[in-house]
Amino acid sequence: MSSSAPLDNVLRDARIFRAGERARTGKGVPTGYRAFDRQLATAGWPRASLTELLVDAPGAGELKLLMPTLSGLTRPRRDGTHRWVMWIAPPHIPYAPALKDAGIDLDRVMIVHANDRMDVLWAAEQSLRSGNCAAVLLWVRQAPIKAMRRLQLAAAEGDSLGFVFRPTACADEPSPATLRLMLTRDGETRQLHILKNRGGRPTALDADFLTP
Amino acid sequence: MRKPGQSRSLFPTLPFEEGRKPARRPGSIPGPANDPTPPPRHAPERAPGRDRLWLAIECVGLPLLARGGESGDGVPRAIVDEVHGALTVCAANAAARDQGVKAGLPLTAAYALIPELITGERDPAKEARWLERLGAWCLQFTSEVSPVPPNALVLEVRGSLTLFGGLDALVQQLRDALGALGVTHRLAVAPTPLAALWSARSPQPALLDDPARLPDLISRLPLGVTGWPLRIRQRLAGMGLRRVGDVLRLPRDGFARRFGRERRADLDRALGELADPRTPMTLPPAFDATADLAAETERLDLIEHAIGTLLVELGGVLHAHQRGVATFRITLRHLDAPRTTLDVGASQPTREIPRLKRVLHERLETITLAAPVIEVGVHAARMVPLTGRDGDLFSRSVNGAEWPELVETLRARLGVRAVHGLCLVPEHRPEAAWRYVEPGTPGASFEVPERPLWMLSEPVRLHQHGGWPRWEGELRMLRGPERIETGWWDGRDVARDYYVAVNPASLYLWIYRRRRAPHDWYLHGVFA
Numbered sequence: 001m002s003s004s005a006p007l008d009n010v011l012r013d014a015r016i017f018r019a020g021e022r023a024r025t026g027k028g029v030p031t032g033y034r035a036f037d038r039q040l041a042t043a044g045w046p047r048a049s050l051t052e053l054l055v056d057a058p059g060a061g062e063l064k065l066l067m068p069t070l071s072g073l074t075r076p077r078r079d080g081t082h083r084w085v086m087w088i089a090p091p092h093i094p095y096a097p098a099l100k101d102a103g104i105d106l107d108r109v110m111i112v113h114a115n116d117r118m119d120v121l122w123a124a125e126q127s128l129r130s131g132n133c134a135a136v137l138l139w140v141r142q143a144p145i146k147a148m149r150r151l152q153l154a155a156a157e158g159d160s161l162g163f164v165f166r167p168t169a170c171a172d173e174p175s176p177a178t179l180r181l182m183l184t185r186d187g188e189t190r191q192l193h194i195l196k197n198r199g200g201r202p203t204a205l206d207a208d209f210l211t212p
Numbered sequence: 213m214r215k216p217g218q219s220r221s222l223f224p225t226l227p228f229e230e231g232r233k234p235a236r237r238p239g240s241i242p243g244p245a246n247d248p249t250p251p252p253r254h255a256p257e258r259a260p261g262r263d264r265l266w267l268a269i270e271c272v273g274l275p276l277l278a279r280g281g282e283s284g285d286g287v288p289r290a291i292v293d294e295v296h297g298a299l300t301v302c303a304a305n306a307a308a309r310d311q312g313v314k315a316g317l318p319l320t321a322a323y324a325l326i327p328e329l330i331t332g333e334r335d336p337a338k339e340a341r342w343l344e345r346l347g348a349w350c351l352q353f354t355s356e357v358s359p360v361p362p363n364a365l366v367l368e369v370r371g372s373l374t375l376f377g378g379l380d381a382l383v384q385q386l387r388d389a390l391g392a393l394g395v396t397h398r399l400a401v402a403p404t405p406l407a408a409l410w411s412a413r414s415p416q417p418a419l420l421d422d423p424a425r426l427p428d429l430i431s432r433l434p435l436g437v438t439g440w441p442l443r444i445r446q447r448l449a450g451m452g453l454r455r456v457g458d459v460l461r462l463p464r465d466g467f468a469r470r471f472g473r474e475r476r477a478d479l480d481r482a483l484g485e486l487a488d489p490r491t492p493m494t495l496p497p498a499f500d501a502t503a504d505l506a507a508e509t510e511r512l513d514l515i516e517h518a519i520g521t522l523l524v525e526l527g528g529v530l531h532a533h534q535r536g537v538a539t540f541r542i543t544l545r546h547l548d549a550p551r552t553t554l555d556v557g558a559s560q561p562t563r564e565i566p567r568l569k570r571v572l573h574e575r576l577e578t579i580t581l582a583a584p585v586i587e588v589g590v591h592a593a594r595m596v597p598l599t600g601r602d603g604d605l606f607s608r609s610v611n612g613a614e615w616p617e618l619v620e621t622l623r624a625r626l627g628v629r630a631v632h633g634l635c636l637v638p639e640h641r642p643e644a645a646w647r648y649v650e651p652g653t654p655g656a657s658f659e660v661p662e663r664p665l666w667m668l669s670e671p672v673r674l675h676q677h678g679g680w681p682r683w684e685g686e687l688r689m690l691r692g693p694e695r696i697e698t699g700w701w702d703g704r705d706v707a708r709d710y711y712v713a714v715n716p717a718s719l720y721l722w723i724y725r726r727r728r729a730p731h732d733w734y735l736h737g738v739f740a
């Protein structure tokens with residue numbers, strides 16, 4: 001018995017590929033939803049990179065999906081430092097009482113208003129790259145692939161999680177994002193589609209956990 | 213910002229070399245319908261470093277800039293100079309340009325357009341100093357900058373293209389940066405410095421990166437761009453020759469004999485057939501710049517703006533140097549009082565313009581002006597090497613301590629009111645239960661009831677069907693009512709019954725019904 005414990009430890013290592021399991025490429029930031037984490041190649045949000053979230057009308061569960069993550073990210077880190085969560089050009093007012101209720105430290109939330117698409121992309125790039133932001137959320141309809149690539153690079157450079165919210169019509173456009181998700185509603189059922197999952201495979205899962 | 217190890221060559225490109233790569237930027241200038249350029253053959257790539265590319269900047273507003281630039285007070289101003297014995301406008305500010313006064317207009321005509329026009333005399337010495345300073349500032353874009361008096365600069369940019377993400381990106385950044393300095397300019401790119409200069413002076417400056425199309429570009433230019441003496445141009449015009457191409461068709465020797473060898477050499481230099489070495493300028497060891505104010509003023513905002521422009525320039529020089537300053541000196545010159553000197557210090561050496569401007573602002577807050585100011589100056593004697601912690605690429609703080617700089621950067625472009633923090637307010641009215649605060653303001657914390665994550669900035673009135681609210685279909689009430697009735701003391705009282713409702717598309721909404729007539733329904737938030 002004593003000899004199997006080290007083996008288990010070895011097998012638990014994310015770098016070990018076991019037949020029947022998906023390859024896991026490094027440990028991500030847990031999303032707070034186990035069923036969802038299990039579908040992701042990084043077992044969570046891919047670190048220091050861009051995630052694209054395709055959603056048509058606000059209210060598809062897109063914020064609930066992020067709440068556990070953002071709540072964790074706004075807490076002080078072990079060394080006592082705090083990083084920011086930026087909201088760039090949100091479609092409505094992120095309602096402070098609800099954010100607070102979801103466990104987010106409001107002192108670490110910043111809202112940036114920008115009307116022009118280029119300003120939105122610029123502000124996101126600055127924020128991602130700065131190293132001051134744990135996560136950057138931005139809402140933009142059209143984003144040239146070049147701009148998305150810059151955001152991806154900036155996220156890597158600033159060790160930040162970038163979340164780009166775009167309409168589902170963009171699903172067919174090529175994207176440099178590490179992870180691409182799409183949220184759809186069909187009557188009572190919500191689906192979370194994983195369109196692109198670097199190191200894993202595309203799939204879809206029931207997203208009842210996002211129902212308010 | 214320079215690319216290290218950039219290759220150089222002493223001689224410009226020979227444009228007719230064979231084995232050239234296909235045009236990199238098709239459509240930069242309109243090509244003839246029947247392009248005479250032979251298709252590229254399969255030949256080895258050209259040696260790197262020989263393929264040079266020049267960017268010319270003609271600072272059309274230099275006379276104005278040297279005399280104070282845009283004043284920002286909406287007063288029309290023009291700088292005048294004697295041209296062929298007549299007083300002529302050589303630069304005008306935006307307020308004057310809006311009313312039709314532009315360079316080249318006789319002063320009498322300008323007065324006819326704007327009787328209250330304020331004029332100033334041209335100051336060539338100041339213009340020359342400005343051009344030098346602008347050149348030093350341009351060194352952040354390339355290591356090779358040469359001033360071309362009276363009002364132009366040429367930059368070799370081939371080595372900078374990769375660094376800046378291509379020609380278009382480089383040109384855009386340069387234009388933005390020149391705009392931030394208030395330099396009205398014309399800009400062109402060509403494979404030889406002279407062609408770039410001529411193109412910049414022409415009515416349609418081109419960005420041409422393809423040596424094969426250089427002769428075509430040059431041929432189309434009007435002869436005025438050459439800057440040849442007026443009498444020579446008049447003689448050529450008398451012969452019916454108006455464009456450079458017309459002159460190129462003349463027999464070489466005959467042209468050189470009649471109009472001067474130097475003219476023919478100009479043509480060859482523009483075409484890249486004759487070497488056109490330019491002496492690159494080097495950075496001055498200290499930064500020392502002054503700027504006239506357009507008018508004597510006591511307004512601190514105008515003074516701060518003028519100094520701010522000098523700081524933008526200082527930032528560019530520091531970038532080119534890979535250096536920063538911890539302290540700099542501001543001088544304010546008055547007409548009737550001794551000069552005011554202010555030492556300004558930052559906590560650490562920096563080359564970040566918003567930071568420099570912030571410390572400037574803080575310093576100016578503390579002073580009382582002795583007299584109106586006519587000229588401002590910035591002097592930075594000690595430019596210290598930066599260790600790479602500052603600057604666009606390196607200013608990331610993984611400990612998050614430098615976030616105020618991020619806020620400054622965002623506000624510098626988007627405006628102060630574009631960046632906010634959030635806090636809770638102990639208030640029952642949902643729209644007043646939160647507010648924007650300065651980022652980083654610690655807020656109160658208390659328990660809050662269930663609320664939607666999105667709130668609409670203005671409640672939206674819902675259509676009704678049989679007295680029941682609808683939003684993309686019928687609404688089904690899930691929870692409620694939660695009665696909110698408050699605020700009578702400040703005249704914005706509310707009396708509402710809130711519900712959580714869901715529509716057929718499974719959208720969860722936060723709606724309310726007004727308790728007073730006409731009892732209509734509103735959408736106030738979305739659960740997301």
